[in-house]
Amino acid sequence: MKILVVCGAGASSTFVALKVRKAAAERGVAVEVRAGSADQLEAFGDLDVVLVGAHLAASVDELRARARALGASVAVLPAVSPAALDGDEALDLALDTRAAAL
Template sequence: MRIMVVCGAGASSTFVAVKLRSAARMRGEDVVVEPGSASQLESLDGIDVLLVGGHLEAALPSLRERAAATGTAVALLPAISPASLDGEKALDLALNAKAAAL
């Protein structure tokens, strides 16, 4: 499964991506996690789940509209500091979003 994590500038998404990779590795989940910024998000082709930083909630409707064209599931991360984000919970959020989209 391919997960894209987006935030405003790309820094927070990098931090979250590291936590997601660690949680996936501990569980034995086969995932690829890529960080990025919402403003530089070009294509959702091949992305199974788009995790959106909580501070970008206002952009969620347009991101969901774009994601619908590629079958990409979209989930909003909690509006907390990336340092406080639990990688296990973020991974659960991504896995549940993908399952709900099927």
């Protein structure tokens, strides 16, 4: 499964992507997790799930439409700081979002 974590500028998404990768490795879940800004969405191409930072909630409808054109589903991450975000929780959100789309 291919996951993209997006935020406004790409900095906090990198931190979250690392946590998701770690959680997936510990659980033996095969995922490819990348990070970037919302402006770069189309540049990432083939995606299954886009995890969106809560601070971009106002842009979710637009991001959902752009992601849908790429064949991806969108989920909004919990409204906590990237340092406090649990990697397992974010991974579960991505897995559940993908399962619901199938």
